[in-house]
Amino acid sequence: MPTLPPWFEQLSPVLQSLLAGGFTWGVTALGASLVFFTRRVNQRLLDAMMGFAAGVMIAASFWSLLAPSIDMAAAQGITEWVPPTIGFLLGGVFLRLSDALLPHLHPGARRADAEGPSTSWRRATLLVLAITLHNIPEGLAVGVTFGAAAIELEVATGATLAGALALALGIGLQNFPEGIAVAMPLRGEGLSRGRSFWYGQLSGIVEPLSAVVGALAVVGVRPLLPYALSFAAGAMIYVVVEELIPESQRHDNTDLATLGVMGGFAVMMVLDVALG
Numbered sequence: 001m002p003t004l005p006p007w008f009e010q011l012s013p014v015l016q017s018l019l020a021g022g023f024t025w026g027v028t029a030l031g032a033s034l035v036f037f038t039r040r041v042n043q044r045l046l047d048a049m050m051g052f053a054a055g056v057m058i059a060a061s062f063w064s065l066l067a068p069s070i071d072m073a074a075a076q077g078i079t080e081w082v083p084p085t086i087g088f089l090l091g092g093v094f095l096r097l098s099d100a101l102l103p104h105l106h107p108g109a110r111r112a113d114a115e116g117p118s119t120s121w122r123r124a125t126l127l128v129l130a131i132t133l134h135n136i137p138e139g140l141a142v143g144v145t146f147g148a149a150a151i152e153l154e155v156a157t158g159a160t161l162a163g164a165l166a167l168a169l170g171i172g173l174q175n176f177p178e179g180i181a182v183a184m185p186l187r188g189e190g191l192s193r194g195r196s197f198w199y200g201q202l203s204g205i206v207e208p209l210s211a212v213v214g215a216l217a218v219v220g221v222r223p224l225l226p227y228a229l230s231f232a233a234g235a236m237i238y239v240v241v242e243e244l245i246p247e248s249q250r251h252d253n254t255d256l257a258t259l260g261v262m263g264g265f266a267v268m269m270v271l272d273v274a275l276g
Contacts, residue, residue, distance in 0.1 A: 143214020
């Protein structure tokens with residue numbers, strides 16, 4: 001395992017999760033900051049980046065979440081496929097119910113295409129809510145992986161601190177285009193640079209909060225860990241299929257977006273295997 005700073009290794013998993021979630025939030029803000037330099041990003045590039053984000057999340061769902069969940073279930077003497085299957089499906093159901101109950105608008109969609117209950121909320125608010133809702137499982141994923149490393153099941157499960165850091169890095173990489181996807185449309189509609197940036201970075205603020213929740217949950221209730229890991233995986237896959245892949249292919253850049261998915265998957269796989 002790569003050498004990590006001693007001060008970071010000595011922190012509690014909750015503080016580690018908070019710092020990692022803060023990093024992923026910061027990368028979201030970095031993407032949103034592009035509004036200070038331009039009013040729009042080339043659509044082909046943005047579609048490739050959205051595809052890349054989808055690939056990262058698919059790879060992270062397996063390598064960092066589902067595979068350790070299977071191993072942890074076996075280590076606890078449970079039938080290996082039961083906790084991962086239950087958690088994975090519950091994660092998808094959670095996102096589906098959240099989509100139905102919370103008004104939101106996917107990037108690139110018209111105001112009339114807002115999902116959830118009917119509301120008079122502004123477009124900017126609905127855009128932020130859409131990305132915020134789908135950032136929750138990413139934060140949870142970061143938190144539960146740091147919690148897994150702290151429980152010291154490395155020998156049996158492969159859950160390591162370096163692996164948790166690799167997941168945080170991968171999620172950070174895929175958050176960059178998400179910050180762009182919120183801020184740029186708002187800038188194009190006439191909002192000031194400052195307000196566009198504010199709304200763009202605001203969509204990522206939930207990640208450090210949900211990371212702390214994830215770490216607290218699994219450290220406090222150890223048997224929940226395989227379910228929590230697979231829950232985060234199911235929620236992330238729901239986001240990929242319901243939002244990221246359709247959005248990346250909305251503008252007829254299908255081949256480019258697909259190559260982005262392949263590239264993102266490969267990068268996250270390398271990060272997880274090499275660092276974890």
